[in-house]
Amino acid sequence: MRQENIKVNNVVRATETTLPRENYVSSEIFELEHRNIFSKQWTYAGHISQIPKIGDYFLHSYAGESLIIVRESADTIRAHYNVCRHRGSQLTKSDSGTVKSFVCPYHQWSFALNGALRRAPMMPDKDCIDYEKLSLHPAAVEVWAGLIFVNLDPAPAESLLELVGPPSECVQKLQPENMKEIVRDLLRVQANWKTLLENYLECYHCAGSHPELGIAFDIQSSYGQTADWGGSCFIGGEPLRKGFRTVSMTGELVSKPLGLFAEEKELPAEVTDGMGLLPVLTRVIFHLDHAIIHTMNPISEREVEWTTRWYVRSDAVEGVDYNPDTVAEVWRATNAEDKELCERNYRGVLSRRFISGPLNPIAEGAVRPALNLIEKLLTY
Ligand code: FES
Numbered sequence: 545m546r547q548e549n550i551k552v553n554n555v556v557r558a559t560e561t562t563l564p565r566e567n568y569v570s571s572e573i574f575e576l577e578h579r580n581i582f583s584k585q586w587t588y589a590g591h592i593s594q595i596p597k598i599g600d601y602f603l604h605s606y607a608g609e610s611l612i613i614v615r616e617s618a619d620t621i622r623a624h625y626n627v628c629r630h631r632g633s634q635l636t637k638s639d640s641g642t643v644k645s646f647v648c649p650y651h652q653w654s655f656a657l658n659g660a661l662r663r664a665p666m667m668p669d670k671d672c673i674d675y676e677k678l679s680l681h682p683a684a685v686e687v688w689a690g691l692i693f694v695n696l697d698p699a700p701a702e703s704l705l706e707l708v709g710p711p712s713e714c715v716q717k718l719q720p721e722n723m724k725e726i727v728r729d730l731l732r733v734q735a736n737w738k739t740l741l742e743n744y745l746e747c748y749h750c751a752g753s754h755p756e757l758g759i760a761f762d763i764q765s766s767y768g769q770t771a772d773w774g775g776s777c778f779i780g781g782e783p784l785r786k787g788f789r790t791v792s793m794t795g796e797l798v799s800k801p802l803g804l805f806a807e808e809k810e811l812p813a814e815v816t817d818g819m820g821l822l823p824v825l826t827r828v829i830f831h832l833d834h835a836i837i838h839t840m841n842p843i844s845e846r847e848v849e850w851t852t853r854w855y856v857r858s859d860a861v862e863g864v865d866y867n868p869d870t871v872a873e874v875w876r877a878t879n880a881e882d883k884e885l886c887e888r889n890y891r892g893v894l895s896r897r898f899i900s901g902p903l904n905p906i907a908e909g910a911v912r913p914a915l916n917l918i919e920k921l922l923t924y
């Protein structure tokens with residue numbers, strides 16, 4: 545049972561802990577999380593630049609599902625479950641492409657971009673099946689500042705816009721819709737997804753384990769900031785070290801300024817903005833010259849995929865305006881360190897002797913509120 549941190553003789557006694565061991569190792573709890581959390585939460589899927597033309601699509605894997613994200617018209621993007629309505633075959637052979645319709649490779653049923661069943665070849669007669677009832681299963685999809693978010697629930701309790709609100713003035717000025725993805729790193733982490741989440745939410749470990757992050761970020765002020773992340777979304781960026789203009793090893797810009805900032809004679813000392821979704825983390829961080837988006841994809845109770853994508857303005861030229869390895873340098877190193885930390889942490893959690901000790905009330909202050917949210921969602 546959880547206890548609040550208590551004050552004894554004006555001393556804060558750390559009494560909050562993480563969850564009981566079972567929550568990290570049980571496949572039954574993972575299934576419950578799938579039903580109550582993964583299947584109902586908004587998460588990041590990709591950027592509009594991946595599907596500029598009608599019929600462009602890409603596949604998105606999340607929580608064991610494959611979704612087809614497709615541009616139906618200039619202003620409509622759809623998300624369909626990649627499951628044929630005949631006998632369930634996946635519909636596409638490649639991860640991305642351009643189509644007029646989706647033709648199932650198995651018995652050639654074809655579906656329009658909006659998911660409607662158009663043809664089912666060689667059926668005895670035209671009324672043999674009810675076409676109206678055999679559209680592809682939809683997922684919810686919403687675009688926020690050029691970023692495509694999906695929800696496995698086709699009718700979510702809350703729209704993404706209701707949840708997060710419109711992009712801030714600063715984000716609008718950065719024009720995220722005019723960015724392109726230049727690097728994507730996928731890490732398979734052998735740990736429960738909550739182990740990875742806890743790790744992301746605290747920087748208690750940063751000084752000892754993240755030399756690169758410690759160079760670019762103001763770790764002390766990040767404690768105060770993450771302390772507010774109690775709900776299912778949060779707004780804001782990551783505070784940089786004083787004198788740093790962006791996330792890089794030197795503090796110097798690693799690409800051209802984003803959006804309207806490129807037109808300014810005098811650039812601001814620092815730009816950091818963004819948003820995040822919890823508990824399955826999507827973290828969007830904007831800086832003056834690039835953006836970083838972290839996402840997690842729970843695979844099983846013992847495995848989670850951690851993806852980081854880096855974006856620069858769409859007209860930036862590789863080798864002239866940016867070098868992908870330099871843009872990715874700080875977070876790529878940090879991710880590798882975190883993977884190792886989380887896997888070692890999880891091997892300890894697998895021990896039947898594991899029982900969580902007290903959390904640091906300041907440096908790990910954001911962990912318990914996120915776990916409270918998970919516990920609350922599991923009881924619905
Ligand atoms: S499974 Fe798709 S047409 Fe048969």
Ligand SMILES: [Fe+2]
Pocket residue numbers: 743744749750754878882
């Ligand atoms: Fe870390």
